[in-house]
Amino acid sequence: MKMIVAIIRPEKVDDVVDALEAQNIPGVTITDVRGRGEQRGICLQYRAGQVQIHTLPKTKLEIVIPDKDVDTTIKTIREHARTGKKGDGRIFVLPVEAAAWVRTDDFIVG
């Protein structure tokens, strides 16, 4: 099992979640976050000087999937979250050792 952690633009969340569901990957945890990447936030240029905004609002998706679905998930997120501009985000893949259900006694070892 793997956990996909995707940091994406907030306005792309609905598209990505719908596309993942269409691929039969319905489960996702969504968190509003703030952060920065290589460009260290964003610089707004005014007539009189500049304003540096150090962190920008993003949305974090956490998705736990079987190993075989990793490529599909990454491809789907890229396809639906990409604008081509700086700030489109990152996708991380983390190992998951096990998953346990709360409602039942199910326990899956990754």
Place this chain on the structure above:
Amino acid sequence: MDIDTGATAWVLISAALVLLMVPAVGLFYGGMVRKKNVIATMMLSLTALALGVIQWIIIGYSLAFGSDIGGLIGSLEFLGLNNVSIDGVSGEIPEMLFICFQMMFACLTLAILSSGVVGRIKMSAFLIFGAIWLTVVYAPLAHWAWGGGWAGQLGALDFAGGTVVHISSGFAALALAIVIGKRLGYGNQAMNPHNIPLTLIGGIFLILGWFGFNAGSALAADNLAASAFLVTAVACAAGALTWMALSWKGGKPSSLGFISGAIAGLVGITPAAGFVNVGGALAIGIITAVVCYAALTWRIKKQLDDSLDAWAIHGMGGFAGAILTGVFAVAAIGGASGLIEGNAMQFGIQILDACVAAAYAFGVTFALAWIINKVIGMRVSDDEEYVGLDIAQHGEVVN
């Protein structure tokens, strides 16, 4: 006529209630935008209040209520409130109170208009646009209806501002929204309201203020003011329940639909408040809500980004209300008969008045916005819009 202390007390309270409507409309709109634009959206309304006060005392009042020039505009006799003294009387109330009461209407109209371009207008451009707009659009319309202009001379009925406030702000918002363009991502991204309770709180204060707006427009503490108060409540309730029913039919009875319907009903009864009875008010509330609901769905279908539906609710609601005043007016209330009492002439005058007001507000606003957009640009950069106007325009953020 001597000053009546009861009338003065009531209109003082009414002026304060209408003043309250301006920040209330800011709360109402603030809840409907995305979180990154809430401060900027509320600031547009607060700025409209300050700008409206200054513009009104300098030139607005004189152009609206100065001596009539050709039925089109007032003279400059009250420029900078020249020739206005503390002893001046207007009907049963002090002239200065009349100036204050009318001033709040101007401020509110600009605040409603600002909703068409939330999330993308530069504050600097809004200030310049607002000052000129109040001078070339609002003041003439106020003069036409209430200051001795052609519409009043013709016998057009507008008790509290159906044409002056609602048609003008709604159609102007649409024109401004078309000139400035859609929000980035409009139509392919969710732009859901970030805080519906904030909108409801704003809506509640807006409704409260509306009683000063309509019943205060009697400019007296008398039976007409009481009647206007009652029909305002009836139309508001009818509009709210009608819109709720319409939204229920399509899914769930949303609170946003309920409050929008309440506002639609209030907009519809505004021109009619001193002319119709409770039966007329009930009909106006229901019909206006249906008209506004249909206008809103049409606007969405056409992908027009009049962001918070000033046109659908205020513009079309005011348009419907102005015409329905010509249908349901009864002589026993305000001395004027409408279509149901066999006065087709009044009905015709109301249609003409509404059409001219809508065309004038849309046309002049479009031209004014186009010129300002060419000269200084009205829209923030894409980066600023993406980050949100709270940070970009005000350097503040809602955590």
